[in-house]
Structure formats: C-alpha cells, structure tokens
Amino acid sequence: xxxxxxxxxxxxxxxxxxxxxxxxxxxxxxxxxxxxxxxxxxxxxxxxxxxxxxxxxxxxxxxxxxxxxxxxxxxxxxxxxxxxxxxxxxxxxxxxxxxxxxxxxxxxxxxxxxxxxxxxxxxxxxxxxxxxxxxxxxxxxxxxxxxxxxxxxxxxxxxxxxxxxxxxxxxxxxxxxxxxxxxxxxxxxxxxxxxxxxxxxxxxxxx
Amino acid sequence: xxxxxxxxxxxxxxxxxxxxxxxxxxxxxxxxxxxxxxxxxxxxxxxxxxxxxxxxxxxxxxxxxxxxxxxxxxxxxxxxxxxxxxxxxxxxxxxxxxxxxxxxxxxxxxxxxxxxxxxxxxxxxxxxxxxxxxxxxxxxxxxxxxxxxxxxxxxxxxxxxxxxxxxxxxxxxxxxxxxxxxxxxxxxxxxxxxxxxxxxxxxxxxx
DNA sequence: AGAGTTCATGACACTCCGTCAACTTTCGGG
DNA sequence: CCCGAAAGTTGACGGAGTGTCATGAACTCT
Numbered sequence: 001x002x003x004x005x006x007x008x009x010x011x012x013x014x015x016x017x018x019x020x021x022x023x024x025x026x027x028x029x030x031x032x033x034x035x036x037x038x039x040x041x042x043x044x045x046x047x048x049x050x051x052x053x054x055x056x057x058x059x060x061x062x063x064x065x066x067x068x069x070x071x072x073x074x075x076x077x078x079x080x081x082x083x084x085x086x087x088x089x090x091x092x093x094x095x096x097x098x099x100x101x102x103x104x105x106x107x108x109x110x111x112x113x114x115x116x117x118x119x120x121x122x123x124x125x126x127x128x129x130x131x132x133x134x135x136x137x138x139x140x141x142x143x144x145x146x147x148x149x150x151x152x153x154x155x156x157x158x159x160x161x162x163x164x165x166x167x168x169x170x171x172x173x174x175x176x177x178x179x180x181x182x183x184x185x186x187x188x189x190x191x192x193x194x195x196x197x198x199x200x201x202x203x204x205x206x207x
Numbered sequence: 208x209x210x211x212x213x214x215x216x217x218x219x220x221x222x223x224x225x226x227x228x229x230x231x232x233x234x235x236x237x238x239x240x241x242x243x244x245x246x247x248x249x250x251x252x253x254x255x256x257x258x259x260x261x262x263x264x265x266x267x268x269x270x271x272x273x274x275x276x277x278x279x280x281x282x283x284x285x286x287x288x289x290x291x292x293x294x295x296x297x298x299x300x301x302x303x304x305x306x307x308x309x310x311x312x313x314x315x316x317x318x319x320x321x322x323x324x325x326x327x328x329x330x331x332x333x334x335x336x337x338x339x340x341x342x343x344x345x346x347x348x349x350x351x352x353x354x355x356x357x358x359x360x361x362x363x364x365x366x367x368x369x370x371x372x373x374x375x376x377x378x379x380x381x382x383x384x385x386x387x388x389x390x391x392x393x394x395x396x397x398x399x400x401x402x403x404x405x406x407x408x409x410x411x412x413x414x
Numbered sequence: 415a416g417a418g419t420t421c422a423t424g425a426c427a428c429t430c431c432g433t434c435a436a437c438t439t440t441c442g443g444g
Numbered sequence: 445c446c447c448g449a450a451a452g453t454t455g456a457c458g459g460a461g462t463g464t465c466a467t468g469a470a471c472t473c474t
Contacts, residue, residue: 163378
C-alpha cells in the first residue's frame with residue numbers, strides 16, 4: 001500500500017533507507033520552522049521521527065547537512081520553472097523579465113525554505129552551494145554567455161554580470177519575504193528595468 | 208606608560224573594563240581567522256586573553272555577540288570613507304561611482320572581517336544589523352531619497368533601489384575577496400555602468 | 415534455512431556552555 | 445589614610461548537546 005512507485009524495483013533495505021532519509025528531512029523542515037534553525041538540536045529532529053538518535057548519523061553528518069538537503073529540495077523546485085521560462089523567452093528582455101518574475105513568484109508563493117528562513121533572522125544564509133543550486137547558477141551563466149556571444153549583451157565580464165543579477169535577485173527576494181506591501185510584479189518590473197536601462201529606466205512608484 | 212590617552216580621564220575601573228572588552232574583541236578576531244567562526248569556542252577566545260572563562264560573560268552574551276562587535280568595528284572604518292566620498296560627489300554619477308569604488312577598495316584592501324570571512328566558507332553572514340551598519344544604510348537611503356526629490360533619479364521605490372545597490376555591492380565584494388583576478392577599478396566601473404545605463408552600458412571585458 | 419551483510423539502537427564519554435558563590439580590587443566618604 | 449560598600453574576576457560545577465560504538469535485529473543471497 002506504498003505510494004512509492006519505485007519501491008517494487010528496490011529491495012526492502014534500500015526502500016527503508018530512502019524513506020528514513022526523507023523522514024529526517026521532513027522532520028527537519030517541520031522543526032526548523034517551529035523552533036528556528038539555531039534553536040533546534042539534532043535530537044529535536046530525530047525525536048520528530050520514530051527513529052533512534054544514532055540513526056541520524058547514518059544519514060547526515062550534522063544539522064547543517066540536513067539543512068543543505070532542504071536547500072537542495074527547494075532549488076530542485078525552482079530550477080525547472082526557471083528553465084521553462086528561459087526556453088519561452090525570445091529576447092534578452094523576455095529572458096531577464098521572465099527569470100526575475102519566476103524567481104520572485106517562487107520566493108513569495110512557494111512555502112519553501114525562504115519563508116521559514118526569513119521568520120528566523122539568524123538564518124541569513126539563504127544560499128548554500130548545494131548541487132542543485134550550483135546547477136542553477138551554471139544554467140544562468142550559459143545563457144548569459146550565449147547572450148554575449150550573439151551580441152545582444154556587450155562583451156562584459158560574465159562573473160560580474162552573474163554576481164549583479166544574483167545579488168539583486170536575492171536581496172529583493174529578502175524584501176519580498178520580509179514584507180507584505182511589495183508586489184511580485186512590481187519587484188520584477190523594477191529589477192528588469194534596472195538591468196535593461198539603469199536607474200533612469202526605473203518604473204515610477206505607485207502612490 | 209599607557210598609550211590610551213583617554214585613560215587619565217577615566218577611573219581605573221572603567222579603564223580595565225574598556226581594555227578587557229577590547230582584548231576579547233582582538234582575541235576573537237585572531238581566533239576566528241585561525242580556526243574559523245564555527246570551529247572556535249568561547250573558551251578558545253578567552254584562552255587567547257589572560258582572563259578567566261567567566262569574565263567573558265561580563266562583556267558579551269555569546270560568541271555571536273563578539274562577532275557583531277567585530278562587524279561594528281569594521282563598519283566604523285568604512286562609513287567615514289563612504290561619507291567623505293558622498294560629500295565630494297557633485298553628480299549622481301559621481302555619487303554612485305564613488306560609493307562603489309570606495310566600498311570595493313575597502314573590501315579588497317582593508318584586512319577586515321571580509322578577508323577572514325571569505326577564507327571560512329561557513330561565515331557567509333557578512334551582513335549583520337549592527338548599529339554602525341544600520342547607520343550606514345540609513346545614510347545611503349537619505350542620499351537616494353534626496354536624489355529622487357531633486358529629480359535626478361525617477362520616483363522609484365527607494366527600498367527596491369537600496370536592495371539593488373546593496374545586493375550588487377555585496378555580491379561583487381564576495382568575488383573581490385574570493386578571487387585575485389578581478390580589479391577593484393573594473394568592478395566599480397562595471398557596477399556604476401549597470402546602474403547608470405543597464406547592461407547595454409556595461410564596459411567591455413579586457414581580453 | 416543459514417551465513418553474511420547492513421543497518422538501527424540507545425547508553426556513554428566528551429565538549430562546550432553559562433552561572434554563581436567566593437574572592438579580589440577599586441571607589442569614595444569620613 | 446582607612447574602611448565599608450560596590451564592582452569585577454575567578455574557576456569549578458551542573459546541564460545540554462554531540463557523535464560513537466558495541467550489540468542485536470532485520471534483510472539478502474545462495
């Protein structure tokens with residue numbers, strides 16, 4: 001009566017291993033949201049499962065590592081959306097606009113790590129070099145270099161361009177999560193305008 | 208034979224209090240750089256002074272709090288430089304260019320928290336809302352709103368503009384510290400161009 | 415079914431933390 | 445200058461969290 005369709009293909013051993021791992025991750029998400037990252041102990045996490053304390057260490061080296069796994073799951077959810085948006089884009093403007101729009105929308109609406117994170121000020125470390133995150137950055141870089149190749153964007157330093165985009169994206173994302181009076185659309189339009197035309201092109205504020 | 212010129216004005220009590228506090232901060236900077244933030248214990252810090260373990264807690268509540276004090280010292284060093292640069296600026300372009308230039312220069316050349324921080328990947332938390340940091344942000348915001356008032360910058364959302372500037376500044380700062388092949392001047396010109404004219408205005412890469 | 419492998423268990427030893435009662439130093443009024 | 449009060453220092457101690465490991469249970473394969 002398992003919902004895990006892969007289960008038949010695996011032995012029971014592998015199956016419980018996978019389910020234990022997931023149980024720990026789920027418990028961690030729960031407990032982090034409840035107590036905050038700093039305040040939760042490894043024991044708190046394992047207590048929220050039906051496993052014994054020692055078992056935790058068969059799956060993760062530390063609390064930090066579970067957190068990374070959480071981040072990875074989060075990145076795994078955004079990345080396809082960003083990819084789809086990029087494929088749809090026909091111009092550099094659409095590319096930039098779509099990427100910001102999608103990212104901000106995710107941050108605001110998906111009840112992911114971002115939300116619980118910002119509720120706990122100590123968890124400033126939003127970005128962690130988890131495989132999925134790195135892959136996402138790589139994809140962005142490839143597209144930027146393609147844009148440079150094709151002459152749509154001047155032959156600027158791609159590292160600095162990446163840094164600027166990422167910096168703006170995450171910094172504005174913080175505001176989106178922390179405050180309610182900022183609209184996802186406005187934020188996306190703002191960031192897009194900044195990259196396309198600098199401060200002079202910025203949209204006027206609604207009063 | 209003290210070098211502390213304020214000492215005569217203070218009683219001995221206050222004097223040792225101040226010097227103990229500074230001793231702890233200095234020891235912390237040292238030890239953080241050596242072991243990394245996560246790996247150092249409060250005991251490590253106090254052991255690097257000639258004080259007893261309990262004394263630490265007369266000055267700071269936790270390791271985190273010493274770290275904040277360090278950050279505050281760092282901010283205290285940049286802020287006057289940024290202020291001077293702003294006063295010198297006669298146009299918005301000079302304002303933006305000068306600010307980025309000064310900040311990047313500080314990050315790269317002042318052997319401050321930034322440097323030790325980047326050597327320890329776990330210390331991603333560069334920004335902390337320490338009094339000096341908050342004051343610095345406030346100053347920036349005032350200038351931005353003045354620029355908006357005077358019509359030099361469109362009437363855009365100042366929060367989003369702040370976020371963009373700060374995001375770009377810190378993200379590029381990370382690259383500056385992490386890598387040697389990026390020039391402070393190039394970075395400042397890049398960021399300035401981005402804000403003044405968007406991607407089309409970006410300087411071409413040196414090959 | 416039996417030998418072998420893999421994993422779960424929870425008690426244990428260890429580290430670090432923050433406190434506190436006892437002690438030392440400084441202050442200030444007489 | 446002296447002495448009682450105030451402020452600060454000390455390190456030992458109780459408590460909490462960590463990661464490990466010997467033991468035993470569960471699964472796999474033949």
